[in-house]
Amino acid sequence: MSAVTFRFPFPVAGRPDVSPDLTPHHVDASLISVMDAAAERGDGAFEAFGVIAGALQATDDHLARLAESCALLELPEPDLDQLATICRRIAARATPGVESWLKLVVSRGGMDRSEPHAWAVLSETADFSDARSTGLAVIAGDRGFPASYVARERWMLFGAKTLSYAMNMASLREAKRRGADDMLWTTSDGFLMEAPQSTLVFRRGTTFCSPDPGIGILHGTTQRAVFRWAKQQGYTTEYGRYTRSDLLGADAAWFTSSVRLATPLISLDGDPLTIDHALTDSINAFLLARRD
């Protein structure tokens, strides 16, 4: 297995079950029209699940966030039980012993947009062991609006994980151009937000911290798992509004995501950050051991 695609009708809450056949297609197979809402407008939502030992990770958190994305995008409410069953059936096909991930997508539909549809891609995970040990040099990127803005304009789709990621990809290219590995977005008034594909988590003494999702960012599924682990270990956890100086003074910091997991940050705009390799290894061991 390298990567395979499964297409199926989008299961809508309150409608009959979709009974997908889940025939695998080669990932390069032509399966959608160029006027599909995903390809024409980046108009749809997605989630990326870790898959370990054939088990889908953080299923409930991902699916709850997909439901939020659908609500913000005014797509029909998904039937989460059916989606969980479908995604678990697909995940069970992953090669044993190989880290994998499953990308679940809902598109607003074909050219007539009459009915949303869905697909999932099951892939082997690239080797992130270097990133997880070496860490990431990060630059800050000002998104231009103050923290007070994001609560107001629903149509800006803050908090929805949409397919419109051209700017996310451009942010990563900008980081590379400036000799860094990733970007940390900030509000114009200096509050830390998120990365184009990850959530910021840092440790300050006995507390794990992450930016309040109300600041216009996604609520990270892996961040939530790290918070649960931290509580089990006796740490406290908090969401808040943090600035650059909070991060520079942290005892350890990570970008967390479902596929790359917890990756330590080594610098912000060239200013060094403290790395804690032992803590990073413990977090990633926990994340990789999850079976749901």
Added chain:
Amino acid sequence: MSAVTFRFPFPVAGRPDVSPDLTPHHVDASLISVMDAAAERGDGAFEAFGVIAGALQATDDHLARLAESCALLELPEPDLDQLATICRRIAARATPGVESWLKLVVSRGGMDRSEPHAWAVLSETADFSDARSTGLAVIAGDRGFPASYVARERWMLFGAKTLSYAMNMASLREAKRRGADDMLWTTSDGFLMEAPQSTLVFRRGTTFCSPDPGIGILHGTTQRAVFRWAKQQGYTTEYGRYTRSDLLGADAAWFTSSVRLATPLISLDGDPLTIDHALTDSINAFLLARRD
């Protein structure tokens, strides 16, 4: 003909000609992978050309803008001569006597992103005669950042016409939900920007005005054509930074775009705007008469 798709290699400047066969496909045909950059990330650029009597309209303006989008997206520089030839060959297939439009798309490529590719969709234009005479009720939408922001952050992709249009589509739904037809984006400090799919033009006495593209918006191809027409008619034209009161005091105002053409605005957030039907008809007659 309702709509047909043509796929072809993206012609890159300085490389051998691509010699596309331009076989038409049904618009609903499955032609791309779900992991195509367009479908996975909204990662690509597009232009929509009017097609009248088999002729592609505003060819040079559209293709120059596509080249700017490619530069901002760090896609290879397109061979504009080849693209013009390809698009003109496709436009020549339009049904005579029927308003049509051609959507040209460049995607960053398949799952491996090794090579960008392109497609074009030739469609009959929906009947916009009602909108062109009745006009549009518009609401303002604050994009959250000040006018001073947009010159700085290249990775925000201001000025690139990308496939990441989920927020554009959400803006239109928001307008409908609030009983309006379209949205006019503004900066947080109150300067008028553009609509999700159109450029603002208004007349103030003997001057046609449009927001300075440097405010982080697309430079409208149809707006430029309207400015050329206005000059021929003896009007002056200007780009500037305008506020709500400038628009409310205008003698006529339009959203301009390649397919819907010049559509008069009848209100902004419920405040009435002046309509000039005769001038609107003259502008649209000019726009429809263009053969290049």
